[in-house]
Amino acid sequence: MGYHMSLSxxxxxxxxxxxxALDDPRVTLLDLLRERLHLTGTKKGCDRGQCGACTVLVDGxxxxxxxxxxxxxxxxxxxxxEGLADGETLHPVQATFIAHDGFQCGYCTPGQIMxxxxxxxxxxxxxxxxxxxxxxxxxxxxxxxxxGITEAVLxxxxxxxxxxxxxxx
Amino acid sequence: MQHETAxxxxxxxxxxxxxxxxxxxxxxxLKVTGRxxxxxxxxxxxxxxxxxxxxxxxxxxxxxxxVEAAKAHPGVVEVLTPANRPPLAHDPDEKMxxxxxxxxVLQDDTVRYVNQPIAMVIAQSLEAATEGAALLDPxxxxxxxxxxxxxxxxxxxxxxGVGAPARTAHGDIEAGxxxxxxxxxxxxxxxxxxxxxMEPHAIVAQWDGDRVTIDMPNQALALSCASYAAYFGIPxxxxxxxxxxxxxxxxxxxxxxxxxxLAILAARMLGHPVKLALTRAQMYGPVGHRGRTWQKLRLxxxxxxxxxxxxxxxxxxxxxxxxxxxxAANASLPLYASPAILAEHxxxxxxIGTPGPMRAPGEASGSAALEVAMDEAAEACGxxxxxxxxANYAETEPVTGKxxxxxxxxxxxxxxxxxxxxxxxxxxxxxxxxxxxxxxxWGMGTAVFPCPHFPAEARATLRADDTALVETGGVDMGQGxxxxxAQIAAEALGLxxxxxxxxxxxxxxxxxxxxxxxxxxxxxxMALHNAGGNAIAQLAELATADPESPLFGAGNIGVVAQAGRxxxxxDEQRGETYxxxxxxxxxxxxxxxxxxTRDPAVASTHAMYSHGAVFAExxxxxxxxxxxxTRLVGAFAAGxxxxxxxxxxxxxxxxxxxxxxxxxxxxxxxRRTGRFLNADLAEYHVPVNADVPALDALLIPExxxxxxxxxxxxxxxxxxxxxxxxxxxxxxHATGTRVRRFPIRMEDLLAGSSxx
Ligand code: FES
Ligand code: FES
Numbered sequence: 001m002g003y004h005m006s007l008s009x010x011x012x013x014x015x016x017x018x019x020x021a022l023d024d025p026r027v028t029l030l031d032l033l034r035e036r037l038h039l040t041g042t043k044k045g046c047d048r049g050q051c052g053a054c055t056v057l058v059d060g061x062x063x064x065x066x067x068x069x070x071x072x073x074x075x076x077x078x079x080x081x082e083g084l085a086d087g088e089t090l091h092p093v094q095a096t097f098i099a100h101d102g103f104q105c106g107y108c109t110p111g112q113i114m115x116x117x118x119x120x121x122x123x124x125x126x127x128x129x130x131x132x133x134x135x136x137x138x139x140x141x142x143x144x145x146x147x148g149i150t151e152a153v154l155x156x157x158x159x160x161x162x163x164x165x166x167x168x169x
Numbered sequence: 170m171q172h173e174t175a176x177x178x179x180x181x182x183x184x185x186x187x188x189x190x191x192x193x194x195x196x197x198x199l200k201v202t203g204r205x206x207x208x209x210x211x212x213x214x215x216x217x218x219x220x221x222x223x224x225x226x227x228x229x230x231x232x233x234x235x236v237e238a239a240k241a242h243p244g245v246v247e248v249l250t251p252a253n254r255p256p257l258a259h260d261p262d263e264k265m266x267x268x269x270x271x272x273x274v275l276q277d278d279t280v281r282y283v284n285q286p287i288a289m290v291i292a293q294s295l296e297a298a299t300e301g302a303a304l305l306d307p308x309x310x311x312x313x314x315x316x317x318x319x320x321x322x323x324x325x326x327x328x329x330g331v332g333a334p335a336r337t338a339h340g341d342i343e344a345g346x347x348x349x350x351x352x353x354x355x356x357x358x359x360x361x362x363x364x365x366x367m368e369p370h371a372i373v374a375q376w377d378g379d380r381v382t383i384d385m386p387n388q389a390l391a392l393s394c395a396s397y398a399a400y401f402g403i404p405x406x407x408x409x410x411x412x413x414x415x416x417x418x419x420x421x422x423x424x425x426x427x428x429x430x431l432a433i434l435a436a437r438m439l440g441h442p443v444k445l446a447l448t449r450a451q452m453y454g455p456v457g458h459r460g461r462t463w464q465k466l467r468l469x470x471x472x473x474x475x476x477x478x479x480x481x482x483x484x485x486x487x488x489x490x491x492x493x494x495x496x497a498a499n500a501s502l503p504l505y506a507s508p509a510i511l512a513e514h515x516x517x518x519x520x521i522g523t524p525g526p527m528r529a530p531g532e533a534s535g536s537a538a539l540e541v542a543m544d545e546a547a548e549a550c551g552x553x554x555x556x557x558x559x560a561n562y563a564e565t566e567p568v569t570g571k572x573x574x575x576x577x578x579x580x581x582x583x584x585x586x587x588x589x590x591x592x593x594x595x596x597x598x599x600x601x602x603x604x605x606x607x608x609x610x611w612g613m614g615t616a617v618f619p620c621p622h623f624p625a626e627a628r629a630t631l632r633a634d635d636t637a638l639v640e641t642g643g644v645d646m647g648q649g650x651x652x653x654x655a656q657i658a659a660e661a662l663g664l665x666x667x668x669x670x671x672x673x674x675x676x677x678x679x680x681x682x683x684x685x686x687x688x689x690x691x692x693x694x695m696a697l698h699n700a701g702g703n704a705i706a707q708l709a710e711l712a713t714a715d716p717e718s719p720l721f722g723a724g725n726i727g728v729v730a731q732a733g734r735x736x737x738x739x740d741e742q743r744g745e746t747y748x749x750x751x752x753x754x755x756x757x758x759x760x761x762x763x764x765x766t767r768d769p770a771v772a773s774t775h776a777m778y779s780h781g782a783v784f785a786e787x788x789x790x791x792x793x794x795x796x797x798x799t800r801l802v803g804a805f806a807a808g809x810x811x812x813x814x815x816x817x818x819x820x821x822x823x824x825x826x827x828x829x830x831x832x833x834x835x836x837x838x839x840r841r842t843g844r845f846l847n848a849d850l851a852e853y854h855v856p857v858n859a860d861v862p863a864l865d866a867l868l869i870p871e872x873x874x875x876x877x878x879x880x881x882x883x884x885x886x887x888x889x890x891x892x893x894x895x896x897x898x899x900x901x902h903a904t905g906t907r908v909r910r911f912p913i914r915m916e917d918l919l920a921g922s923s924x925x
Contacts, residue, residue, distance in 0.1 A: 040210035041203015081203035098197035104647030106200030107416025144825030
């Protein structure tokens with residue numbers, strides 16, 4: 001099914017180095033993950049950068065993977081929802097999403113969680129719900145789980161910063 | 170958790186249980202780790218990708234498609250067009266009973282709406298199929314699109330919604346208006362809205378001989394199996410639908426659509442599994458929407474502010490070839506007492522995809538208009554809007570005179586008003602400002618939603634090791650069925666939810682009914698409750714007939730199932746474990762089966778609704794007209810609450826849909842072409858996190874002895890009703906401008922004018 005092209009890229013996905021032979025320049029990072037590597041936790045809601053369902057971390061920063069061409073990802077470190085938990089131990093954002101009922105259908109959830117992790121990494125979340133609402137607004141939740149999402153991010157942020165303080169002490 | 174059974178026929182009493190506990194979602198772990206499997210996450214070996222090509226005109230015919238160019242593209246396997254589309258066993262231009270719509274599956278070259286399927290490209294990769302579809306380069310013969318009341322055709326519908334009568338009358342409207350001290354009259358316009366579930370409609374279909382397995386998000390498993398079977402000329406049991414997780418449904422995944430039928434057809438034709446996911450833009454057409462309405466209300470009131478007449482007329486848009494008329498005027502039937510009530514509907518044919526049920530179909534649009542009209546009438550009477558509603562409180566169902574099975578609406582008004590601080594509200598508009606000089610307004614609305622019941626079945630297998638397997642083909646589209654249904658089953662079985670495994674989300678299981686109409690927890694829950702009761706009754710029969718059992722002869726007194734043990738109703742000490750009963754009987758399990766339907770006797774004697782009251786605060790920039798909802802308090806009474814955590818989330822979701830209806834959502838049609846100007850998530854506005862303030866939902870206790878044996882009503886849709894009106898009324902209270910067209914936009918306020 002080749003499209004007259006073959007390009008080999010090397011990525012690190014969830015800590016695992018992967019060599020990917022791409023036979024098509026049109027493949028987005030999102031479709032690479034979902035359709036070729038079968039990492040289907042990352043979701044497609046719009047394919048246009050308008051909903052955030054496809055959010056992953058690339059080199060620690062949150063991006064819409066539907067807007068990134070896979071071919072441009074050579075050398076990137078990619079973290080998806082599948083790589084967030086440490087074995088059986090959930091990342092604090094995952095745990096607080098469950099505790100605060102930060103989802104209903106769950107379809108936007110991988111993107112919300114990756115976006116929240118990215119936001120907390122950015123150090124901009126703070127403890128102001130208003131700021132969190134604003135900075136999480138690239139991720140649409142049609143079910144309307146926003147209240148739980150905001151509470152979950154606030155609490156996860158607190159857990160992580162307490163951890164940091166403990167580590168520093 | 171207790172469960173009482175008078176053997177041999179089970180009778181149920183509730184004694185408090187772990188149903189009622191705010192458990193977190195049982196599917197939560199799967200959802201936060203990306204392991205919950207939605208339809209498009211499936212990849213059977215040999216999967217081919219389908220992309221549907223959709224029309225870019227609203228009316229006319231397809232003159233040509235460049236099939237050769239598409240086929241020549243590397244990776245393209247086949248192109249389906251009307252010229253080569255294999256036959257179907259059911260005529261797609263005929264409705265599929267009971268709820269099915271006419272569908273567009275390449276039966277001919279006519280185009281009846283924008284985004285109608287006109288071809289399907291199947292390829293080895295998504296990229297190749299996408300490009301193949303683009304290469305088709307359709308050419309059209311275009312006819313002028315009928316886009317609104319000025320050029321559409323009005324008609325009197327046979328029925329509205331899903332088979333409801335188009336006209337319901339009680340008393341004499343004109344007489345009621347004639348005796349009124351005041352008549353408030355206005356027209357309200359609601360837009361077309363698209364469900365826009367975050368998960369686009371997707372399907373993976375694979376055939377094995379004349380059997381097909383379908384992974385798809387589906388709100389009505391058994392019904393869909395029967396419909397697909399009819400289209401493909403195979404027995405219904407040859408169709409297996411798997412739908413463990415839906416990425417949102419809201420009504421749009423309850424009804425079959427053309428693209429998904431075509432994908433199944435392509436899979437059979439090509440002998441490969443086929444995967445299709447609609448693009449976001451393609452969800453504006455073939456998968457239903459909330460139709461536009463133009464509603465006229467006339468409210469007559471006497472000198473005391475009591476209604477003398479309530480007349481609600483709704484014109485609803487539908488397609489040129491099928492009918493789903495938003496039953497908006499029926500929102501005026503169940504809520505306010507009036508000696509005369511008339512709800513009537515008219516249809517308007519436009520060149521659009523057929524509308525369909527969308528979260529609170531009828532109630533959402535109708536309540537939006539009714540609650541603003543009530544506010545206008547209260548204003549005309551010089552009354553506080555809450556006092557006005559209390560003056561018109563219905564003690565019995567207004568049109569039928571039936572008593573309500575339960576109705577804690579008064580408590581909702583009181584508790585909601587208290588939490589909100591409603592008593593501080595000045596009567597006159599444009600009198601409140603915040604510290605930044607923004608205009609502040611407070612408004613309210615009443616929420617109401619009926620409690621239907623769909624037939625459902627379930628099976629409960631109680632095992633000797635104190636675990637149970639319960640099965641029903643239910644559907645969790647986010648409302649929490651995986652959790653709430655397990656809680657109901659656990660209660661019925663006298664076990665802890667951790668001891669109960671729930672199998673659901675597949676059509677091979679007992680029919681769990683439809684996930685819609687806010688009826689799923691009640692319908693599938695009652696089936697599980699009855700199946701559990703049946704298993705316990707069998708167990709009780711074994712024990713009470715066995716001379717070696719401490720329960721021997723207790724049949725008349727009755728036994729109670731609790732914590733994996735049956736004991737005599739009159740003596741908790743005398744009993745034994747399920748395991749002991751089964752062991753002595755030489756059994757490893759008992760299997761209970763049951764159905765649930767609504768008791769027709771109760772339905773004929775009682776009116777059943779959930780109720781609520783919603784209070785809203787908005788702040789509006791006086792210079793820019795920008796509107797923000799800053800506070801929203803909803804108080805809802807919906808019978809027994811199985812899981813308050815999940816129910817609160819349902820109310821929040823509904824209230825956010827209310828914000829959306831009031832201030833954000835509208836599909837805008839280009840009147841020249843009939844095309845959408847905003848068929849995407851950037852310009853079709855739905856609320857994002859920053860649009861939603863801190864929400865408050867109060868769960869008002871309500872014990873309903875009639876609605877069903879578990880006392881459960883519905884919570885999924887009621888949150889929209891009431892909220893839209895509350896926000897619109899708050900906008901009026903802030904500005905003094907009455908906007909009668911949704912969504913309310915800043916330009917409506919800047920113009921300072923009333924609605925168009
Ligand atoms: S799928 Fe990427 S932003 Fe919507
Ligand atoms: S949980 Fe359904 S879209 Fe967010």
